[in-house]
Amino acid sequence: MTASFDSHLFWAALTSEPYWRGALLALELTAVSLATAIVIGFFAALGAFSPRRWVRSVVWTYNWLFRATPTLLQLLIIWDALPQLWSGFASSWFTPFMAAWIALSLNEGAYMSEIIRAGLLSVDPGQELAGRALGMSRRQILRRVVVPQAVRIVIPPTGNEFITLLKLTSLASIISLHEILTSAQELAVSTFKYPETLLAALLYYLVIVSMLMVLQSRLERRFTWSSGRRRRIQAPAVPAISHDAR
Amino acid sequence: MSALRAHDVVKCYGDLEVLRGVTFEVDPGQVKVIIGPSGSGKSTLLRVLASLEAPDRGAVTLEDRAPQPGEVGMVFQRFNLFNNMCALDNVMCGLVAVRKLSKSEAREQAIAFLERVGLAEHASKYPDELSGGQQQRVAIARALVMKPKAMLFDEATSALDIELVREVLDVMESLAREGMTMVVVTHEMRFAQHVASSVLMMDEGRIVEEAPPADFFSAPKEERTQRFLALVE
Numbered sequence: 001m002t003a004s005f006d007s008h009l010f011w012a013a014l015t016s017e018p019y020w021r022g023a024l025l026a027l028e029l030t031a032v033s034l035a036t037a038i039v040i041g042f043f044a045a046l047g048a049f050s051p052r053r054w055v056r057s058v059v060w061t062y063n064w065l066f067r068a069t070p071t072l073l074q075l076l077i078i079w080d081a082l083p084q085l086w087s088g089f090a091s092s093w094f095t096p097f098m099a100a101w102i103a104l105s106l107n108e109g110a111y112m113s114e115i116i117r118a119g120l121l122s123v124d125p126g127q128e129l130a131g132r133a134l135g136m137s138r139r140q141i142l143r144r145v146v147v148p149q150a151v152r153i154v155i156p157p158t159g160n161e162f163i164t165l166l167k168l169t170s171l172a173s174i175i176s177l178h179e180i181l182t183s184a185q186e187l188a189v190s191t192f193k194y195p196e197t198l199l200a201a202l203l204y205y206l207v208i209v210s211m212l213m214v215l216q217s218r219l220e221r222r223f224t225w226s227s228g229r230r231r232r233i234q235a236p237a238v239p240a241i242s243h244d245a246r
Numbered sequence: 247m248s249a250l251r252a253h254d255v256v257k258c259y260g261d262l263e264v265l266r267g268v269t270f271e272v273d274p275g276q277v278k279v280i281i282g283p284s285g286s287g288k289s290t291l292l293r294v295l296a297s298l299e300a301p302d303r304g305a306v307t308l309e310d311r312a313p314q315p316g317e318v319g320m321v322f323q324r325f326n327l328f329n330n331m332c333a334l335d336n337v338m339c340g341l342v343a344v345r346k347l348s349k350s351e352a353r354e355q356a357i358a359f360l361e362r363v364g365l366a367e368h369a370s371k372y373p374d375e376l377s378g379g380q381q382q383r384v385a386i387a388r389a390l391v392m393k394p395k396a397m398l399f400d401e402a403t404s405a406l407d408i409e410l411v412r413e414v415l416d417v418m419e420s421l422a423r424e425g426m427t428m429v430v431v432t433h434e435m436r437f438a439q440h441v442a443s444s445v446l447m448m449d450e451g452r453i454v455e456e457a458p459p460a461d462f463f464s465a466p467k468e469e470r471t472q473r474f475l476a477l478v479e
Contacts, residue, residue, distance in 0.1 A: 130326035130385075133296055134340035134392065135315025144343060148330040225330050225372045 006196050013187055013200035022180035023204040026169040029100055029179065034112075034165055036105035038158070041112025048117050059113065066110035072171050075103040079175040100172040108165055115157045119150035152223040159216040163209055180204050248310075249274045249427040250295060250318065250396045255304035257290055264290045266451035267304070272396065275425040279438040279459075282448035283474065288431045291448070292398045295429060296320040308395055316344050319389030323401040325381040327373040333360060333384045334369040340392050359387040363417050379410030386417055396427040403434060435478060439463060447471040 013019060047059040066074065079099040083090035123146050131141035170181040184201035188194050248271035257265040264287045272278045280288050293299040295306055296318050308317055327336050334356055341352035360366045363383040373381055382402060389397060399418065403411045415437055422428055422441045432438065438445050438459055445462040447454040447470065455468040466472050 124326075124329075126322060126324055126326040127328060129298060130320075130322065130328065130388075132298055133320035133322075134388070135317075135344040136340065140343045144339065145328050145330065223330075225332075226375060 004195075006193055009191065009193055010196040010200055013184075013197050014203060016183075016187075018178070018183035018186070019180060019200060019204065022178055022183040023208065025097070025177070026166060026179040026181075026204075027208055029097065029104065029169045029172065029177075030162060030166045033101055033104035033108055033169075034158075034162055036101070037108035037112045037161075037165075038116075040105060040109030041114075041116045044109060044113035045116040045120060048113065049120070063110045063113060066107050071103070071107050071168055072174070074107055075100065075171055075175060078103040096172065096175045096177040099175055100169070100177055104165060104168060104172075107168075108161060111161060112158070115154055115161070116150065119154035120146060122153045123149045148223065152220070155216060155220050155223065159212060162212055166205065166208060248272065249276075249308065250313075250429070251307045251310075252291065252295060252301075253304050253307070255291070255294055255301045255306070257287075257294060257299060257301050264451055265294065265301070268451070268453055269304075270446070270453060272427055272429055273443075274427050276443040277422045277426075277428040277430060277441055278444055278446060279442040280429065280431045280446045280448055281433070281435075281438065281474070281478075282446075282454075286448040287451040288448050289400050292320070292400045292429065292431055295396075296398055313395075316340055316392040317395050319392060319394035319397040321382070321385050321389055321397065321399045321402045323405050325373070325378070325385045325405070327381050327385055327388070329373050332370050332372050333365060333376065336373075336384055337388045337391050340388065345392070355391055356387075359391040360384070362390070363387045364413075377410060378406045379413045382406065382414045383417055386414075386421075390421075396429065397421065399428065399430040399432065401431055401433070403432065433478070435463070447474065449474075 044059045044062060047055045050056055050059075079096065082099075083094065127145050127149065128141050131145050136144070169177075169179050172179055173182040173185070176182075180201050184197050188197040191197065251271040253269055255265050255268045255270075256263065266287075268287070268291055270278075270291070280291070282288050290299065294301050297306065297313055297315075298320070306313065308314075327333075328339065331339060334353065337356035337359055338349070338352040341347045341355060342349060345352075347355070357366060357369065360369055363386055365380060365383055365387070368376060368380060368384075373384075376384065386397075386402075402418070403414050406414060411434070415434065418428070418430070418437070419441055430437070430442075440459075442459045444456055445459050446456045447462075447466075447468065449470050455462070455466060455471045457467070462471070463475065466475060
């Protein structure tokens, strides 16, 4: 069986420009989408605690809308439907990468807001009380005390989100974004050699995720407060989110 | 002129009236100890005095004006040190964030106050590496460094192992001797007897009785105080 595996083609695919460019594109798209999603999610999480009812309603509706509908549909609406609704989107700046960035950020922001909300809730209310007793403003307490402690709780589920998002970038192949999976499929179709071409793509995903895991464990240590930085922390109380349906 | 004063303070949580018109004052350099059963409103009174809770009626004044941020120091039962900061940063935090001092100035003062509570050598340790007694002493230093006009202690030794209580009480006693204005909620009757200028009994959101410790413990006037002391001693 292995005799039919063309290792030459495998290496050629692995080192070919479309592959590494495609992988880089997937990584870029994941990174910028996650970064944007964290910003959206942070403010949505704060909004969920707002005393104003309308703010909470906006956050709720946003979370509901983007979690209840398929990511693929969101991507198609932003890429295909939006330019027909607003002519501003029917111009050259609106590239497939832009469309995917917007769609994935909005989608992921909804999930991140729940994760960040749980992270903020996990910080002992006594911390805020102590800050107020010192005369610190709400914003100072958030920035210096609550957010750093919430970050530690938020890192592991955010690592999961990165992985999910990386895999979701392959959806962007249908709006002609030339990411790694598109490159692999093109090569597979032209050579008719599926094992070699697809395995090469698989390897790229494995490498990217492995790099992320190293980064994540460094970050976790960075946000653990012991001078020895060895403290074990219990699994965070973050609601499990099923990724299968996305 | 009273240092810290609560005038006819009413505080409700929903339907529950926790403070029912409390008038209370402490003069400069006085130490007032508040005792009473749980749910009597002691902690709520301290929180109102520290401006952590706004009263529904009445007012709190410091030297006959509204207290400014950081002017009334508070020490909590569960220490509430900032978990993401080492001891030194905990003590510096208020100086940098609220008093707007430069980091080097803040550091200098913070170290002096850590020395004051005997913890200078633990400056770089994080709260989870310190014992309860050490954490509480850092918390006291964190409040003192703000140069408060009054210090409030909310059952500061209740969460401590028995052998760690002494080191915290020692710090509190030396503060009292130095003339700090203090309001102390505690179950440490010996502390009340030896350090207090006067002792107050609270029950059901009211101050039932106030007297100098000698009179308060030997000849309490109110029946409620007699019953409480009989149970505690």
